[in-house]
Amino acid sequence: MLHFDEITIRTSSRTLVDKVSLNVQPGEWHALVGQSGSGKSLLSRSAGQLLPPGLSAEGSILLEGTDLLGLKRSNLRSLLGRRMSYIFQDYQAAFAPFRTIGQHFREAIATHDKQRLREAPDRTSAALESVGLEGSLASRYPFQLSGGQLQRASIALALLFSPDVLIADEVTTALDSVSGHRVLSLLNRLRLETGCSILFITHDWRHVRRYTDRIAVMKDGRIVESGGTHRVLDHPRHEYTRRLIAAAPVLSRLPSGLQEAQP
Amino acid sequence: MSNPLLCVEQLSKRYASGKLAIDEVSFQLGRGESLGLVGESGCGKSTLARCLLRLEPVSSGTIIFKGQPVQQLTEKQLNPYRRDMQMVFQNPAAALNPRLRIRDSLLDPYKQYSSQMQHSYFSCTSRSAFVTELLEAVELSPSLSGCYPHELSGGQKQRVTIARAVSIEPALIVLDEPTASLDVLSQGAILTLLEHLQRNLKLAYLFISHDLAAVSRMCSRMLVMREGTFVDSFSRQMMFAEDRHPYTKELISIF
Amino acid sequence: MIRLFKQPQTAMRYKLQLGTAVLTAALLLFLYIYTAFVLRHDSTLTNLSIRLQGSSLMHPLGTDHLGRDVLTRLMLGGRQTVGYSLLALAAALLIGTASGMIAGFKGGWLDRIFMRIADGFLAFPDMIVVIVLSGLLGPGLHSMITAIVMVKWVSYARVVRTTVITESRQDYMLAARINGLSPANMLSRHLLPHVAGQVLVLASLDLGKVILLISSLSYIGLGVQPPTPEWGAMLNDSRPYFQLAPQLMLYPGLAIVLLVLSVNMLGDYLRDYFDVKKEVRV
Numbered sequence A: 001m002l003h004f005d006e007i008t009i010r011t012s013s014r015t016l017v018d019k020v021s022l023n024v025q026p027g028e029w030h031a032l033v034g035q036s037g038s039g040k041s042l043l044s045r046s047a048g049q050l051l052p053p054g055l056s057a058e059g060s061i062l063l064e065g066t067d068l069l070g071l072k073r074s075n076l077r078s079l080l081g082r083r084m085s086y087i088f089q090d091y092q093a094a095f096a097p098f099r100t101i102g103q104h105f106r107e108a109i110a111t112h113d114k115q116r117l118r119e120a121p122d123r124t125s126a127a128l129e130s131v132g133l134e135g136s137l138a139s140r141y142p143f144q145l146s147g148g149q150l151q152r153a154s155i156a157l158a159l160l161f162s163p164d165v166l167i168a169d170e171v172t173t174a175l176d177s178v179s180g181h182r183v184l185s186l187l188n189r190l191r192l193e194t195g196c197s198i199l200f201i202t203h204d205w206r207h208v209r210r211y212t213d214r215i216a217v218m219k220d221g222r223i224v225e226s227g228g229t230h231r232v233l234d235h236p237r238h239e240y241t242r243r244l245i246a247a248a249p250v251l252s253r254l255p256s257g258l259q260e261a262q263p
Numbered sequence B: 001m002s003n004p005l006l007c008v009e010q011l012s013k014r015y016a017s018g019k020l021a022i023d024e025v026s027f028q029l030g031r032g033e034s035l036g037l038v039g040e041s042g043c044g045k046s047t048l049a050r051c052l053l054r055l056e057p058v059s060s061g062t063i064i065f066k067g068q069p070v071q072q073l074t075e076k077q078l079n080p081y082r083r084d085m086q087m088v089f090q091n092p093a094a095a096l097n098p099r100l101r102i103r104d105s106l107l108d109p110y111k112q113y114s115s116q117m118q119h120s121y122f123s124c125t126s127r128s129a130f131v132t133e134l135l136e137a138v139e140l141s142p143s144l145s146g147c148y149p150h151e152l153s154g155g156q157k158q159r160v161t162i163a164r165a166v167s168i169e170p171a172l173i174v175l176d177e178p179t180a181s182l183d184v185l186s187q188g189a190i191l192t193l194l195e196h197l198q199r200n201l202k203l204a205y206l207f208i209s210h211d212l213a214a215v216s217r218m219c220s221r222m223l224v225m226r227e228g229t230f231v232d233s234f235s236r237q238m239m240f241a242e243d244r245h246p247y248t249k250e251l252i253s254i255f
Numbered sequence C: 001m002i003r004l005f006k007q008p009q010t011a012m013r014y015k016l017q018l019g020t021a022v023l024t025a026a027l028l029l030f031l032y033i034y035t036a037f038v039l040r041h042d043s044t045l046t047n048l049s050i051r052l053q054g055s056s057l058m059h060p061l062g063t064d065h066l067g068r069d070v071l072t073r074l075m076l077g078g079r080q081t082v083g084y085s086l087l088a089l090a091a092a093l094l095i096g097t098a099s100g101m102i103a104g105f106k107g108g109w110l111d112r113i114f115m116r117i118a119d120g121f122l123a124f125p126d127m128i129v130v131i132v133l134s135g136l137l138g139p140g141l142h143s144m145i146t147a148i149v150m151v152k153w154v155s156y157a158r159v160v161r162t163t164v165i166t167e168s169r170q171d172y173m174l175a176a177r178i179n180g181l182s183p184a185n186m187l188s189r190h191l192l193p194h195v196a197g198q199v200l201v202l203a204s205l206d207l208g209k210v211i212l213l214i215s216s217l218s219y220i221g222l223g224v225q226p227p228t229p230e231w232g233a234m235l236n237d238s239r240p241y242f243q244l245a246p247q248l249m250l251y252p253g254l255a256i257v258l259l260v261l262s263v264n265m266l267g268d269y270l271r272d273y274f275d276v277k278k279e280v281r282v
Helices: A039-048 A073-079 A101-112 A114-130 A135-139 A146-159 A179-193 A229-234 A239-247 A257-262 B043-053 B077-081 B102-116 B128-136 B140-148 B153-164 B184-201 B212-217 B247-254 C008-039 C070-106 C110-122 C127-136 C139-167 C171-179 C183-219 C233-238 C247-275
Strands: A001-012 A015-024 A029-034 A057-063 A083-089 A165-169 A197-202 A213-220 A224-227 B004-016 B022-031 B034-038 B060-065 B085-088 B172-176 B204-209 B221-226 B230-236
Touching: A001 A029, A001 A039, A001 A101, A015 A029, A015 A197, A029 A039, A029 B172, A039 A101, A039 A165, A039 A179, A039 A197, A073 A101, A073 B034, A073 C183, A101 A114, A101 A135, A101 A146, A101 C008, A114 A135, A114 A146, A114 B140, A135 A213, A146 A179, A165 C171, A179 A197, A179 C127, A213 A229, A213 A239, A224 A229, A224 B184, A239 B184, B004 B043, B022 B043, B022 B230, B034 B043, B034 B212, B043 B172, B060 C247, B085 B153, B085 C171, B102 B140, B102 B153, B102 C171, B128 B140, B128 B153, B128 B212, B153 B184, B184 B212, B204 B212, B212 B221, B212 B247, B230 B247, C008 C070, C070 C110, C070 C139, C070 C183, C070 C233, C110 C139, C139 C183, C171 C183, C183 C233, C233 C247
Parallel strands: A029 A197, A029 A213, A083 A165, A165 A197, B034 B204, B034 B221, B085 B172, B172 B204
Antiparallel strands: A001 A015, A001 A057, A213 A224, B004 B022, B004 B060, B221 B230
16 A cells, blocks of 8 residues: 655765665554654655655655655645545644634645535535534634644544545644543544554554554664564564563553563 | 641632632642542643642642641742652753753752752762762763753653752652653653652652553552542552442543 | 754854954954054044045045044044944843843733833834934933933833743743742843843844944934044035045945944844754754
């Protein structure tokens, strides 16, 4: 579905992403786990040519056979949001503060589906309802919504045209664990309904372990370990993965003494 | 608890807008104990922390710290009690003045309270030796003392704010989401550091977080807060008991 | 993210700015010493026999309509202009910073009163206030400086107040309160470093404007009174001889332009200098 092939991103002095290959299968939830500065966000952004100015990616990124890195900006624009969507950590920046939620949806429909612009209000409220928000929120301004609501709205916007791939970059990091959990279970439901695949970038594997099919662990611009979720989390092979797992406390029904005794 | 360190009775906080942020909460915290306070954002847990430290005025109720009601004291009268309560903030980048070097930030509390300190853990023969000792206590290189905060990573910054909080050997530290803005590896390291310091310095913690897993690792007793009130209170052993509040069960199900 | 790039131009520009400023200052100093100790002309002594002369060894920039040495007058005038600008700015800076810090930190009615006064001053354009005040207090240096201070303190007070208010909301100010710092300590230790950089940069940029203001006031006869040399006044004096000796207008004009330019450079440099986070971030 989405295939990263030997992607390298470097500045004049440093290699930030070093020949990383990653393959997201149709309909799967693929997690990319790593610390800040590991290059995971750069890798995910390279697919939409969203890298910061001065950086460019070498290698190839195929979305069902289309090479994204070779595409012209105009072709890429028509593809972004329709076949491949992004959601980001900073949900507040995803919406312009002086325009209503509905206006944002209308703009997206005007960009990708101009013929059906007349149905925009209906589609907007349907999309908002699919993420568990009231359709009437369309007339609200972003600051009138809570963080969790805004992140839901940004998911609704990202999934408006049923994309094949959704790239979610730290979408739960800025939310507390309760709202984060609700957003994740919503994403999972929508994935099962629409069949889109999700590339999920996170630093905290605890959030996603119950949803993901596969996990890739990234460190210093390289993928150090990847495989099925259970294989990686239960039988980590790489030292770094072990450290990641040991660092995050999980609730277990074991008496706490036993839990603390583990290395 | 016969002689608790902190005793809060029917504390309420109403904002100027009329919204009730905290609704008659009561709890006690013993010396050297760590108490967890769990809840989602907007439940009033951070407001509670600020009220306890008298950073915000309370609307009604009593806060008894070391046997003294502190809720009505003026800033001056509060000074002897301030020495014994410290706070670690969620966002270490905001909790350090970007224009001050690390050593100057670290020495802030020391300058105010050095005369009242017992020096039971930190020997502090001179200021620079004290800074070195503090940085080593939080497992940072002493060479960082001349840096500005922006030259440090998030985890390092949080270690500095922790060092600042423990520097005057307080009785209580309120930890307001100390790990929320850090990545997983730093989170784990910070929790280990906090446990370590608690043992050495005999600190009491009020650990505020939305991360039940982290709280249950640190604290033997936990309070669950929702919309300004405590809905549940339990010890670590009883966390998975059947009679837990439904909201607690929902929190548990996340992790 | 971590610092990825150090932009080479930034470092270059940085050095260039400083270099130009230092070079200009050195040149001016040299000229000043040269006129004061080598040429030793009297700036106010008139000698009509040598009026409106061109450049010569004794008079490098020639003489004016009353036979006075232009370079000497230019140098002394510069000393006046820069000196009084600095004086006026320093006073405005102190008043503005102090009032802005107190107003922003204390808040409440004190803040409201301060800001209403500031709004009152802001309602009038700089130039008009200065002209009216000079008119009321009588033309001369003291009234000009008073007028400049009254006009300029407002902008500093407002900038300082805004910074103090935003920074006071940061967690580190809460930490300072927890650590028992007195308000005076919080202001001087935690807030002054934030404010100082900003205000100094602002002041150095304002210096150019104030120099222009003093010169233009003198030009229209409200500032420095003859025969004291001052650039604006020199421009005014040489107006009638524009066709005979255009260089008389050119020199003080050029001096003003050069000084304002180099002061602005200095301002740019200061802005970079006080920016703790110099590196460009991605």
